[in-house]
Amino acid sequence: MGFRKNENEAGSSSNSIPIAREDTPLLGKSKQSSGFKTLANIFIAVVGSGVLGLPYTFMKAGWLFGMITLFSIALLTYYCMMLLVYTRRKLESVNEYSKINSFGDLGFAVCGSVGKLCVDFMIILSQAGFCVSYMIFISNTFAHLFNSTASQAHSYLGLTPKKWYIWGCLPLQLGLNSIPTLTHLAPLSIFADVVQLGAMGVVMGKDAVIIANNKPVVQAFGGWNVFFYCVGVCTYSFEGIGMVLPLESEARNKKNYGLVLGLATGMISILYAVFGVMGYLAFGNETRDIITTNIGTGFLSTLVQLGLCINLFFSCPLMMNPVYEVLDRRLSQGSYTLWSRWLMIFLVALIALFVPNFADFLSLVGSSVCVALGFVFPALFHFIVFKDEAGLGKLILDGAIVVIGIILGVSGTMISLREIFGTTA
Template sequence: MGFGKNNNEAGSSSNSIPIAREDTPLIGKSKQSSQFKTLANVFIAVVGSGVLGLPYTFMKSGYLFGVLTLFSIALLTYYCMMLLVYTRRKLESQNECSKIESFGDLGFAVCGSIGKLSVDTMIILSQAGFCVSYMIFISNTFAHLFNSTASQAQAFLGLTPKKWYIFGCLPLQLGLNSIPTLTHLAPLSIFADIVQIGAMVVVIGKDAIIIAQDKPIVQAFGGWNVFFYCVGVCTYSFEGIGMVLPLESETKNKKTYGMVLALGMGIISFMYALFGAMGYLAFGDETRDIITTNIGSGFLSTVVQLGLCINLFFSCPLMMNPVFEVLERRLTQGSYSLMVRWLMVLVVALVALLVPNFADFLSLVGSSVCIALGFVFPSLFHFLVFKDEASLGKLVLDGVIVIIGIILGVSGTWSSLTEIFGTKA
């Protein structure tokens, strides 16, 4: 299988500085996590900024089509998550295999160095993509709050306010991302999820009031031409595929892990569907790519938007840490490299400058790297490991998911790039 004695190549930790790994759970460090802790970690790993783009996506796809797509993606995501668990369990049951800690380790166990390189590459792209979306959200929200009038929105020195806010974030992000280890900042991610859920409750409450007062014209089905776009955003919304294996390792009762994971995914899916549908039903064709900019400029709305910006700002270093971990392991033998870190932060900022629309970028990341990580790799690894003993039906299903994932990835990436660069007629 390719996963044997060479633990240095398969491992993910650096040799000199205790850099936080991409597979480090945020709640609990022992191997005895309760079901509640596991469920909490599922929420922390999966819930992300993608939910804020769902109302806009439902506007493009139609609320019924959007909800059905969301639940379909959730079900497929859960199934592929469990494929990773089953594949890891099978490999570890074989005497020649070492402990498999992360997604990258599993890729090495199945396909050797090529498998690990492929997973590492997708982790770099996905994590950096999440940070780009955070910076787009922050700049767009600040521009909405402080540059709402035509005179305030005028360009200065050839740059719009949104771009100036990205440049304003850059020095602080360079400093935060220079910290060698960010394990103590993990509680910020927990706090960010609490704030985000609170923001979702506030937005849904305002949506309900608006729907009761004024019911805009909405559509249930927006046409098949936005199918791939919708799939991309929905796939992006279910972050956390890289946390599935470490969370299972930390679970006290591993027999119930699948049930706990299913419960978490079910609750999150319901929350997402309600949030996306209510946002579109409230604002109709006026729904913006970041739904929080639809809720007005009152005190509560401003606090919610600023709270989200602050939390996403401090979440960026946490999301970038897996990128640094992979690059420093491969480029500097695990040694801390300020140049690598600053270069990646500059790349993230540059991409954020070039892509103004939040939901469009979510679709791009979801359609490209998230589909590969979430659907293609789990099914491919499961097929390769179980090809000699699984039933024909399961092997065919693995192959079908791989093919569908590739089709969705290629088509969705093209659709998203078309939206971003405005090549549509």
């Protein structure tokens, strides 16, 4: 373990760069956050675009199997989040260790530069992956709203409408992501969550009306062959692992942080389960990869979908800031670099061009990256720090989570890639 008082290397996530970073709560940086404010920040950090792919995932997995998997992933996510908290508290109780502000700092504290490199690399992949999913959502939604089903398959100058919308977003994203200071855009992320919760309410309202008048055939169990796919999407949906340590630092009553985190995780899990099941029960086998495209093109439906697109569009620069913080630190000693930003946004758009299905990509990111960040690293770090004092049972549990996480990650990634290439073909 190598996290001493070396601020040049360890302070990567606590530099005085005024941007929204990995360790920046969206509702402000008060050292006396109330329980309600902490709860709200957890909701903002966790609830994201992944929920929109849950009905499609439940269609593939079956509503009962999907719910069991979702709640299991929620429980495991909460447990691993608390492992991060316990590990950080243990290290900070030792006087020779300086303040640990973020997930990356914890990786350095436990495993030195290698640990921080691994965490930084996964953060780059996860944050960029979230933005790829945003691009896919925006292009698919615009094609649904403004192009007929037949015209979506036609190409114009060699590009389908969905690909044209992605290329159309690129110049604007290059401009937004060139802004070095994005603190003033943070309220847009909060507004995005409000719009998303409103959209979920509209979708569930329409679901309820459809379920009352039409009950399509649904299945409770879709087969074990979709288990890893379902795990990937569910893991993606709980995407706030990077904010666990900063929010615990901000909490006024740190002793109750685990209770607040558990309450938030439970509430989000129930919301996700109801949303996923209702979407599947309403549309059955006709459930699409983005559930909002199932609700038609009426005025309210169109308004909701456009609102989601606008907010996800402006959320991209905020989601990419942890990536830029890592790249600037490693490539230019923390100095602003425009070329790295433009290169990353171009790569994000390029990947989005070749992934047609929203839920398939959620499963890929969830399996390949979110499993590592959410399960493998927390259990591994906890094992290393507590190996000399924890009981045998806890060490075995840590090891089991690491092994299970690797199995889920490798298997889920292979299955998700097969789904993506199968869809593309």
